[in-house]
Structures are given as C-alpha cells and as structure tokens.
Amino acid sequence: xxxxxxxxAVCQLILVLFNSDEMTKPSEATDSGHRxxxxxxxxxxxxxxxxxxxxxxxxxxxxxxVNRGFLNIIDLKSSPNPKPVHGISSSDFTVDPSRNLWFxxxxxxxxxxxxxxxxxxxxxxxxGGYATMSAASVPYxxxxxxxxxxxxxxxxxxxxxxxxxxxxxxxxxxxxxxxKFIAENSATVLPGNADLSRCFIAGDSAGGNLAxxxxxxxxxxxxxxxxxxxxxAIQPFFSGLERTESEVRNEKAPIFTVAQADWFWRAFxxxxxxxxxxxxxxxxxxxxxxxxxPEFPATIxxxxxVDPLHDWQVKxxxxxxxxxxxxxxxxxxxxxxxxxxxxxxLEATQLISKIKDFITQRSSNQMSE
Numbered sequence: 001x002x003x004x005x006x007x008x009a010v011c012q013l014i015l016v017l018f019n020s021d022e023m024t025k026p027s028e029a030t031d032s033g034h035r036x037x038x039x040x041x042x043x044x045x046x047x048x049x050x051x052x053x054x055x056x057x058x059x060x061x062x063x064x065x066v067n068r069g070f071l072n073i074i075d076l077k078s079s080p081n082p083k084p085v086h087g088i089s090s091s092d093f094t095v096d097p098s099r100n101l102w103f104x105x106x107x108x109x110x111x112x113x114x115x116x117x118x119x120x121x122x123x124x125x126x127x128g129g130y131a132t133m134s135a136a137s138v139p140y141x142x143x144x145x146x147x148x149x150x151x152x153x154x155x156x157x158x159x160x161x162x163x164x165x166x167x168x169x170x171x172x173x174x175x176x177x178x179x180k181f182i183a184e185n186s187a188t189v190l191p192g193n194a195d196l197s198r199c200f201i202a203g204d205s206a207g208g209n210l211a212x213x214x215x216x217x218x219x220x221x222x223x224x225x226x227x228x229x230x231x232x233a234i235q236p237f238f239s240g241l242e243r244t245e246s247e248v249r250n251e252k253a254p255i256f257t258v259a260q261a262d263w264f265w266r267a268f269x270x271x272x273x274x275x276x277x278x279x280x281x282x283x284x285x286x287x288x289x290x291x292x293x294p295e296f297p298a299t300i301x302x303x304x305x306v307d308p309l310h311d312w313q314v315k316x317x318x319x320x321x322x323x324x325x326x327x328x329x330x331x332x333x334x335x336x337x338x339x340x341x342x343x344x345x346l347e348a349t350q351l352i353s354k355i356k357d358f359i360t361q362r363s364s365n366q367m368s369e
Contacts, residue, residue, distance in 0.1 A: 299317070
C-alpha cells in the first residue's frame with residue numbers, strides 16, 4: 001500500500017538511521033569516548049533517533065493506551081529475504097495465526113564456511129517495552145542478520161503480542177510456545193545443519209526479560225527436543241518498587257528514561273500490580289526460585305553504565321550466582337540503553353564478539369559433558 005507524503009518522510013528518516021547494508025556488514029569500530037556515549041554515531045543518525053523517540057512517545061498516551069496506527073507508520077518493517085543478502089537468507093514461519101505468533105529465521109548461506117557445518121540456534125526476543133517494535137522492524141531485522149553472520153548461528157527472531165492490548169502473561173506464553181513449536185517442528189522449519197543440542201535463548205531490554213522467563217519455563221518443563229545451553233540477556237528490562245542509584249543518576253538518560261520505563265510497566269503488568277510483581281522484579285521475594293531448577297542455563301548479562309536499568313541488571317547477575325547458576329556480567333560504563341544497535345560503536349562490535357565467545361564456550365562445555 002503506498003505511503004502518504006508524511007509517512008514516506010518518516011520512512012526515509014528510519015532508512016537513513018537503520019540502513020540495512022550498514023547493519024549487516026562488519027563495521028569499522030570506533031572508540032565512543034568518555035564524554036558522549038554516542039559520539040561515534042553520525043550526527044544525522046543521532047538526530048533521527050531523537051525524532052523517532054519523540055514520535056514514539058507521542059503514540060504512548062498518558063492513560064496507558066497506544067496509538068497503534070501511528071506507531072505502525074513510524075516503525076518501518078523489513079520483508080524476509082529468501083535469497084542470501086550478505087550471506088544470510090531469512091524466511092518467516094507461522095506458529096499460531098490466531099494470535100499473529102510467528103518468527104523470522106536467519107540462515108547463513110550453506111555455500112560459505114559460516115553456514116556449512118552444524119549451527120547453533122539462537123531464539124531471539126526483540127525489545128520495545130512490550131508495547132512497541134517487531135521482529136520485522138528494520139533495526140531488529142538488521143541486528144539479527146548481523147548476529148547470524150558474525151556468530152555463525154541460526155537466529156529465530158520471535159514476533160509476540162504487544163501490550164496494553166495483550167498484557168502479562170501473553171508475551172511469556174508466546175515466547176515459550178514459539179520455542180516449543182521450533183523444537184517440535186525442527187525438521188520442517190530449520191535447515192538440516194541445525195544443532196538443537198546447542199540452543200540459546202536471547203533478547204534485549206523487554207526481550208531480555210522475556211528471555212529470562214522463557215528460560216524458566218523451559219527449565220520447568222524440561223523440553224526434550226532441544227538443549228538450552230545458555231541465556232543471553234542484553235540490557236534486560238527489570239525493575240522493582242525501590243529506585244536504584246542508576247535510575248536516579250540516569251533518570252533522563254538518552255534513548256530510554258525512567259518515566260518511559262514506568263509507562264511500559266503500567267501497560268504490561270496486570271491491572272493493580274506494582275513493579276514488585278515477579279514479572280518485573282525477578283530477584284524479589286515473589287520471584288521464581290531457580291535454585292531448584294537444574295536445567296536453568298548459564299547466563300551472560302550485558303549492562304550499560306548510562307542505562308537507568310543498570311543496577312537491576314547487576315543485581316540480576318548477582319542473584320543468578322547466589323542461586324547457584326553460572327553468570328557472567330559484561331559492563332560498558334559509557335553506554336546508553338540500546339547502544340548495540342549502532343554498528344559504528346566499538347562496544348556494539350564487542351558485544352557481538354562476546355556473544356560469539358559465550359556460545360563457543362558453552363558449546364565446548366557440551367563436548368566435555
């Protein structure tokens with residue numbers, strides 16, 4: 001359907017910011033410096049980010065509802081590419097059409113060294129506060145494509161329902177059902193070189209929160225078709241009633257503010273629930289006791305020092321270790337929430353490298369078991 005002039009202008013702005021070619025090819029990493037977390041990002045891209053975030057905030061109404069039509073206009077989507085683009089092909093698979101539950105699978109080209117051998121599977125959940133974004137959004141399509149190429153893995157990026165139209169626990173149901181569907185239908189939805197004994201659950205922001213809860217459900221259900229080897233939590237979206245020092249320090253940080261986080265929680269949690277609900281405060285008194293879940297996987301947690309959520313992420317990694325689980329915390333002191341989406345940043349390249357190392361290490365541990 002053709003875009004109106006204003007829609008076309010917005011789409012052009014997003015394309016400037018998240019050009020698919022730039023998102024998928026290895027970039028020359030540039031030190032981001034200490035004064036400005038995004039100093040290495042071109043000024044036009046930074047300006048576009050500010051514009052898009054302001055437009056997004058206009059769609060998030062004070063009464064907790066969303067102007068979904070407006071959000072869909074500014075959230076430019078990418079179509080799947082069955083033919084390899086930069087060595088990666090992608091296809092969409094339906095899990096449940098009644099709830100628009102599907103995933104986009106990114107596959108390294110089998111004709112290359114990266115795609116020729118057995119490949120681990122990363123089941124990825126996008127961010128967006130549970131109320132925005134999509135597996136088809138240009139930045140997520142680009143990031144997952146880059147992840148598949150540089151990590152040498154299959155990446156299944158899941159499209160789940162959004163709040164406030166669909167509140168907790170809809171997203172957790174969707175996430176686990178997508179994982180179960182992939183496990184049970186691997187012969188028809190995954191290439192023959194998929195190694196289901198090396199499955200990793202991953203996500204950023206709200207997707208990092210979702211990845212944790214899906215990992216809990218997978219450990220409780222003891223899925224037999226796949227072996228969950230690791231959990232990759234990129235700046236996961238956790239909270240609680242107390243205000244942490246990082247929330248106070250970074251209350252109005254670039255990209256993501258405390259006020260925005262509060263809005264997303266109100267739109268997602270059950271009516272009347274507060275931020276100590278176990279969905280948000282996964283380390284709190286109402287949280288699931290993972291110490292009794294031997295199948296809960298080793299975890300790598302990424303945190304940025306200019307992220308209001310920083311202290312919750314640190315607390316999460318500490319809680320994992322207290323619960324007897326293997327946990328690695330990787331910190332980027334100068335980075336804002338969502339920094340990984342900018343390929344110009346040294347830290348964004350480092351993050352993907354750390355993910356690759358984590359998967360390699362967990363795969364090696366598998367061989368020794």
